[in-house]
Amino acid sequence: MNPVPVTILTGFLGAGKTTLLNYILKQNHGYKFAVIINEVGRIGIDGALVEKTSDDILELSNGCLCCTVRKDLVKGVQNLVKKGGFDYLLIETTGIADPGPVAQTFLNIPALQQFVRMDSIITVVDSEQIEKQMKETETAREQVAMADFLLLNKTDLVSAEHLAKLEAKVRELNPHATIFHTNQSQANLKEILDMNAFKLDHKLSVDPEFLNELNARHHHDIQSFSFEFDKPFNVEKFEFFVQKLSENEKVYRSKGFISIAGNPRRAIFHGVNNRFTIMWDRLWEKDETRASQLVFIGKQLDDKKIRAELEKCLA
Numbered sequence: 001m002n003p004v005p006v007t008i009l010t011g012f013l014g015a016g017k018t019t020l021l022n023y024i025l026k027q028n029h030g031y032k033f034a035v036i037i038n039e040v041g042r043i044g045i046d047g048a049l050v051e052k053t054s055d056d057i058l059e060l061s062n063g064c065l066c067c068t069v070r071k072d073l074v075k076g077v078q079n080l081v082k083k084g085g086f087d088y089l090l091i092e093t094t095g096i097a098d099p100g101p102v103a104q105t106f107l108n109i110p111a112l113q114q115f116v117r118m119d120s121i122i123t124v125v126d127s128e129q130i131e132k133q134m135k136e137t138e139t140a141r142e143q144v145a146m147a148d149f150l151l152l153n154k155t156d157l158v159s160a161e162h163l164a165k166l167e168a169k170v171r172e173l174n175p176h177a178t179i180f181h182t183n184q185s186q187a188n189l190k191e192i193l194d195m196n197a198f199k200l201d202h203k204l205s206v207d208p209e210f211l212n213e214l215n216a217r218h219h220h221d222i223q224s225f226s227f228e229f230d231k232p233f234n235v236e237k238f239e240f241f242v243q244k245l246s247e248n249e250k251v252y253r254s255k256g257f258i259s260i261a262g263n264p265r266r267a268i269f270h271g272v273n274n275r276f277t278i279m280w281d282r283l284w285e286k287d288e289t290r291a292s293q294l295v296f297i298g299k300q301l302d303d304k305k306i307r308a309e310l311e312k313c314l315a
């Protein structure tokens, strides 16, 4: 059996990784994918946002693949391999993962090497927010530096001039990656999958510590809080609250499902820095508890205060 290619989808919080994953799965690509989705929060939102296909999807929540749940990754891949039936492995990391240790799993562990091989690290970049993110966190810089393919995404939100400047800036961090400009993470799959693009010498030239940094990097300053409410929200109050929160606190990402008073549909909520969208999703089912599930990720957040403020937004 030839080793199965592995592609790691990375990129900072809210860049468009799940959008890319959904886009890949829906294309007529001819692969039978196995997918591992990792989320840092207690409540997994991304797994529910991935449109169900026949592909095998494994969710690893409540910890980061690059450190706390790395053992689960090894076990997860071993179990998938035992089960078989796939010819490509996609791994979506959390937005705060360092892709290095995730990639190393496939380079350092002999029990995996005969079954899987690193094909590429694809880093999705929010072209509007990345400069601020790179300024504030080493993780965002590391994700850009370690990419084999860089998708400068959300081109609809920036000018051509901004994009050209951004491209020059990311080139300084990563001289080797192939760069694409994308809207809604729509890259040409023929240019990003099964390309044998992962080059260890490139990684080492950018970061000589690439193979020595297991557990070396931490991001404990970024916290994630999950909330669940059975009562529906007043949507105006909710919108006002998240807007205010993003002005006053360092919330990098918020997301979830919300139940809105008087509406038979579930809503999907996304916040990336100070941009918010609320979209109608499917109808709530008859016997389903209309529970809202929300995750807030950021720095120096006050869990109790956020909960209390959210409670004030309930209808």
Ligand SMILES: Nc1nc2c(ncn2[C@@H]2O[C@H](COP(=O)(O)OP(=O)(O)OP(=O)(O)O)[C@@H](O)[C@H]2O)c(=O)[nH]1
Pocket: 011, 012, 013, 014, 015, 016, 017, 018, 019, 020, 046, 094, 095, 153, 154, 155, 156, 157, 182, 183, 184, 185, 253, 255, 270, 271, 272, 277
């Ligand atoms: N305007 C715009 N929005 C986009 C684009 N691509 C994705 N989005 C939106 O950005 C938000 C975050 O997208 P996701 O795909 O969930 O991002 P992610 O990287 O998986 O987020 P995390 O897993 O939380 O780190 C969603 O509201 C998407 O609809 C784009 O090209 N343009």
